[in-house]
Amino acid sequence: MRRVSMVTRDELVAATAHRYRGSSRVERSRILTEFAATTGYHRKHAMRLLRCEKREASAKSRPGRRRYGDRVRAALIVLWEAGDRICGKRLKPLLPILVSAMERHGHLALEADVRAALLQMSAATVDRVLQDVRREAKGRARRRSSVSTGIRRSVPVRTFSDWNDPAPGFCEADLVLHCGPVASGSFMQTLVLTDVATGWTECAPLLVREQTVLSEVLTALRHVMPFPLLGFDTDNDTVFMNETVRDYCAAHGIVLTRCRPYRKNDQAFVEQKNGAIVRHMVGYRRYEGLEAAAVLARLYASVRLFVNVFQPSFKLAEKDREGARVRKRYHAPATPYQRLLADARTNDETRSALETLCADLDPVRLLRDIRTAQQQLVAISDRGPSEPLGRDGSKVDAPTLEQFLTGLRTAWEGGDVRPTARPKVVAKRGRRRPDPLVQVTKELRAWFDAEPWRTGRELLNKLQAEHAGAYPDALLRTLQRRLKTWRREVAVSLVIGPTGLNMPAFPAAELV
Numbered sequence: 435m436r437r438v439s440m441v442t443r444d445e446l447v448a449a450t451a452h453r454y455r456g457s458s459r460v461e462r463s464r465i466l467t468e469f470a471a472t473t474g475y476h477r478k479h480a481m482r483l484l485r486c487e488k489r490e491a492s493a494k495s496r497p498g499r500r501r502y503g504d505r506v507r508a509a510l511i512v513l514w515e516a517g518d519r520i521c522g523k524r525l526k527p528l529l530p531i532l533v534s535a536m537e538r539h540g541h542l543a544l545e546a547d548v549r550a551a552l553l554q555m556s557a558a559t560v561d562r563v564l565q566d567v568r569r570e571a572k573g574r575a576r577r578r579s580s581v582s583t584g585i586r587r588s589v590p591v592r593t594f595s596d597w598n599d600p601a602p603g604f605c606e607a608d609l610v611l612h613c614g615p616v617a618s619g620s621f622m623q624t625l626v627l628t629d630v631a632t633g634w635t636e637c638a639p640l641l642v643r644e645q646t647v648l649s650e651v652l653t654a655l656r657h658v659m660p661f662p663l664l665g666f667d668t669d670n671d672t673v674f675m676n677e678t679v680r681d682y683c684a685a686h687g688i689v690l691t692r693c694r695p696y697r698k699n700d701q702a703f704v705e706q707k708n709g710a711i712v713r714h715m716v717g718y719r720r721y722e723g724l725e726a727a728a729v730l731a732r733l734y735a736s737v738r739l740f741v742n743v744f745q746p747s748f749k750l751a752e753k754d755r756e757g758a759r760v761r762k763r764y765h766a767p768a769t770p771y772q773r774l775l776a777d778a779r780t781n782d783e784t785r786s787a788l789e790t791l792c793a794d795l796d797p798v799r800l801l802r803d804i805r806t807a808q809q810q811l812v813a814i815s816d817r818g819p820s821e822p823l824g825r826d827g828s829k830v831d832a833p834t835l836e837q838f839l840t841g842l843r844t845a846w847e848g849g850d851v852r853p854t855a856r857p858k859v860v861a862k863r864g865r866r867r868p869d870p871l872v873q874v875t876k877e878l879r880a881w882f883d884a885e886p887w888r889t890g891r892e893l894l895n896k897l898q899a900e901h902a903g904a905y906p907d908a909l910l911r912t913l914q915r916r917l918k919t920w921r922r923e924v925a926v927s928l929v930i931g932p933t934g935l936n937m938p939a940f941p942a943a944e945l946v
Contacts, residue, residue: 614720
């Protein structure tokens with residue numbers, strides 16, 4: 435059985451004594467039995483405790499406790515400094531050696547009683563005596579936990595199963611990093627808001643990772659969303675878990691919740707949009723600077739309308755588990771715009787505004803603007819430092835609507851048409867140093883053509899005999915790579931020939 439602490443026992447006495455004194459004989463016997471079993475007290479001792487009106491304080495100073503005066507403390511501080519401020523457990527065995535050495539060299543003169551007290555002092559007492567000195571020497575106490583720890587504890591946790599069909603306006607939020615392969619330095623991030631009820635998604639670029647900027651961007655998104663922001667569910671990132679965001683949500687009547695740490699499925703709605711929308715549209719390149727932020731903002735202005743109005747998505751209706759097998763049933767595919775109109779909790783004013791907004795939307799024009807912005811992002815990310823681009827990405831010309839529509843008929847032939855999905859073209863590194871064999875390349879090729887079985891060492895020895903002292907042994911590997919290229923050329927010419935494959939062609943009908 436686990437022992438109960440003394441503090442807990444005192445609390446039990448205070449909570450049980452009044453009820454014990456006011457109960458009948460049979461009830462007191464039962465209370466006494468439970469109290470003795472919980473605290474581990476003897477039954478007679480428990481009876482005395484519960485009868486008393488007030489228990490005397492048990493924590494009393496021990497009589498005859500050794501006290502060390504100011505002289506001992508001053509000498510200990512000198513020895514602690516001379517020992518390079520080590521801890522009490524290390525200073526305790528060092529004290530006899532240090533005292534003797536300092537007295538021998540005339541650095542310390544201790545009285546007999548002070549010397550005896552220092553040598554008798556335990557390691558724990560040394561730490562207690564030096565506690566205030568250490569605190570002043572170190573300056574400000576080191577904070578053991580981050581500021582967001584207290585904020586995080588005050589924010590309630592909401593899991594995937596806790597939504598229970600919320601009204602439009604309760605959103606999950608997350609940040610998507612655009613750092614490329616290296617997460618160092620300053621780079622762009624995308625704030626993603628996904629409505630749980632309808633799947634409506636809003637994206638906005640963040641130039642820097644800072645809670646004040648996050649609040650300003652969140653305000654801008656609230657102005658363009660077709661419904662008021664009622665809930666803000668985030669992960670445990672410090673950019674969300676801070677006083678600025680907490681006070682912002684409290685001031686605007688937004689319910690702030692968070693997911694469990696390291697449980698991404700708690701935010702399944704926004705995590706799915708991170709890949710289906712942000713990564714699908716923006717890719718995995720690195721974006722940084724004001725220029726990229728402006729282009730990314732223009733891209734998201736077209737993406738929000740194209741995705742929310744013209745991109746149907748699935749929504750999970752129910753999930754059943756039978757052992758290891760999971761069966762999922764989904765609602766019919768619908769766009770967030772359609773779900774918002776079909777929701778009975780959407781007011782007439784919102785429906786009218788949405789219908790007016792979406793009546794004149796052209797999906798082809800939106801897609802053309804998306805492709806143009808993607809090309810501009812790729813040009814900004816992939817250009818070299820010596821290739822400046824205009825402030826607004828004007829180096830990439832947008833096609834006319836007729837040209838873009840014509841290209842849609844044959845776009846499938848070129849594979850993936852998204853510029854952000856194509857890998858960055860890596861230029862092959864050329865020769866950095868001059869060719870050391872440029873003067874004798876023709877001569878070496880003639881020797882190779884005459885005797886192609888010769889090794890690189892044999893050709894280098896022959897070259898050194900012809901040109902004494904001009905070509906050292908360090909050129910052996912260079913010559914071997916040159917021979918490898920020539921042998922590959924000879925092998926290809928022997929198999930394929932100068933005009934094609936040196937084999938008769940089979941009729942197409944005979945191929946199986």
